């Protein structure tokens with residue numbers, strides 16, 4: 745009679761949410777393009793340089809501990825996003841692929 749308890753649960757890389765929440769605050773102070781493509785490139789590069797933080801969560805559930813955890817990762821996040829933004833600003837791809 746066991747129900748499929750896992751059916752509504754998903755595995756997420758918590759770090760993705762952290763980068764998404766942090767990127768705007770970092771790049772607004774930098775001379776880097778803020779278009780969607782560049783933002784995605786910066787996010788991908790930053791995530792490749794950050795340790796993944798996988799969590800099991802129910803679909804649609806918000807991370808209630810976000811602000812607590814965010815404090816621990818702030819320095820690493822800001823550093824990784826800054827480095828990624830420099831890389832993207834030197835090699836922007838927004839004009840090379842879709843026009």
Ligand SMILES: [Zn+2]
Nearest residue numbers: 777779782838
């Ligand atoms: Zn751009």
